[in-house]
Amino acid sequence: MDIDEFAQHYFYEIGRAFMDIIDPKTLIGYIWSATRDMINNVERRTNEVIFMESFAKAVGEDKLELYKKRFDMFYDTDYLKTKKCIGHSPYIRESVYILKEKGYRLAIATNPLFPKKAILHRIKWAGFEPEDFIYISCYEQNCYCKPHKEFYEEVLQDIGKKPEECIMVGNDVQEDLVAGCLGIKTFLITDYLIHRTDEPIKCTYKGSYKDFYEFVVKLPSLWPNADAGNDRENLSVG
Numbered sequence: 001m002d003i004d005e006f007a008q009h010y011f012y013e014i015g016r017a018f019m020d021i022i023d024p025k026t027l028i029g030y031i032w033s034a035t036r037d038m039i040n041n042v043e044r045r046t047n048e049v050i051f052m053e054s055f056a057k058a059v060g061e062d063k064l065e066l067y068k069k070r071f072d073m074f075y076d077t078d079y080l081k082t083k084k085c086i087g088h089s090p091y092i093r094e095s096v097y098i099l100k101e102k103g104y105r106l107a108i109a110t111n112p113l114f115p116k117k118a119i120l121h122r123i124k125w126a127g128f129e130p131e132d133f134i135y136i137s138c139y140e141q142n143c144y145c146k147p148h149k150e151f152y153e154e155v156l157q158d159i160g161k162k163p164e165e166c167i168m169v170g171n172d173v174q175e176d177l178v179a180g181c182l183g184i185k186t187f188l189i190t191d192y193l194i195h196r197t198d199e200p201i202k203c204t205y206k207g208s209y210k211d212f213y214e215f216v217v218k219l220p221s222l223w224p225n226a227d228a229g230n231d232r233e234n235l236s237v238g
Contacts, residue, residue, distance in 0.1 A: 002192060006085040013078045018070055022059070030058040035113060039145045047112050047139035075118045086125040089191075091209035093127045095216040100132065103222030107135035109155050109168065111175060112142035135159050146175035152182055167204070169212065177203050187212060 014031070015024025034054035038047045056064040099106060110119060116138035120130055130136060135158060137151075144151040156163060163183035170176030171189040174196055180186045180203065187205040189212060195201070205215060 002085065002087075003194065006082060009082045009085055010079075013081050014074060017074045017078045018067075021066070021070070030055055033058065038113060038139070042144070042148065042150065044143045046141065046143055047145060048115070051139065071115070075115055075121070079118060080121065083121070083125045086122055088127055089209045091213040095213045096128060096132060098216050099219070101221075102219060104219070105134045105159075106132060107137075107155065107159055108133050109135075109137050109152070109170075111146045112137040112139045112151075113145060114139060116140055146172070147178045149178055149181055152179045152184065156182070156184075173197075173199075173201055177201070180204070187215065 011024075011028050011031075015027060018024070018027050034051045037054040038050045041047070041050045043050075052064065052068070055067065059067055096106060108119070108123065116136065119136060119138050123130055123133075123136070135155065137155065142151065142154060144154055152168070156166070164185075166179075167185040167187055168176055168179035169187045169189065171192050172194040173188065174194075177186050177188060185204040187207070188201065188203040189209065190207060191209050207215070
C-alpha cells in the first residue's frame with residue numbers, strides 16, 4: 001500500500017463525510033492532533049481512549065458522542081472508497097498460504113491507529129480473511145503504537161510468544177525494524193519502502209515481495225515435529 005496515496009484519499013473521504021458538522025480542514029487537524037497523542041502515549045491505556053480524550057478536548061465533551069457515531073458510520077460507508085489504494089501482491093498472498101500450510105501462525109501487527117473494523121476491511125481488500133491470523137492489532141485493544149518497543153512487547157504478551165520465536169515482516173524502517181531491539185528477527189520488504197532518515201538499515205533479512213516468497217518457500221514445515229511442542233512453533237508477524 002502506498003501510504004501517501006491512502007492518506008490523501010482517507011482524509012478526502014472523511015472530510016466529506018463530516019462536512020455538515022465541521023470544516024474538513026479543521027477536522028483533519030483534530031484527527032492529526034489526536035493521532036499524535038496516541039503515538040506519543042506510553043501509558044497502559046488503549047489507543048482508542050487516548051484518541052477520544054484528545055478529540056473531545058478539540059470538539060467538546062458534549063459533542064463527542066455525535067462524532068463517535070459519525071466515525072463508526074464512516075468506517076462502514078465512505079471509508080470503503082479507500083479500497084482502491086490497497087494493492088494486491090500475489091507473492092504475499094501465496095506466502096501466507098504456504099506459511100499456514102507449513103504450520104506457522106500469523107499475526108497482523110499493523111500500527112494500531114485505526115478501529116478494528118477499518119483494519120478488517122483492509123485485510124479483506126488485500127485478499128485475506130481475518131481467520132488467517134491468530135492476532136490483529138487495533139486501537140480498541142492495543143495500548144501502544146509504533147515505533148515504541150512497548151507495542152511489540154504488548155504483541156508478544158498477547159500471543160504468548162518469545163522474541164526468538166517470531167519474525168516481523170514490514171516495509172517501514174523506523175516502525176517495523178524496532179522489533180529487532182527485543183530480539184525479534186526482521187524481514188524488511190523493499191517494495192513501497194518507507195525510510196524517513198539516513199540512518200543505516202539494520203535488519204535480519206531484506207528483499208522484495210518476490211524475495212520474501214522465496215524465503216518462505218525455503219522455510220521448513222513445522223508439522224512433522226508437532227509432537228515436539230510449542231517451543232518449535234514459530235510465528236510470522238506482518
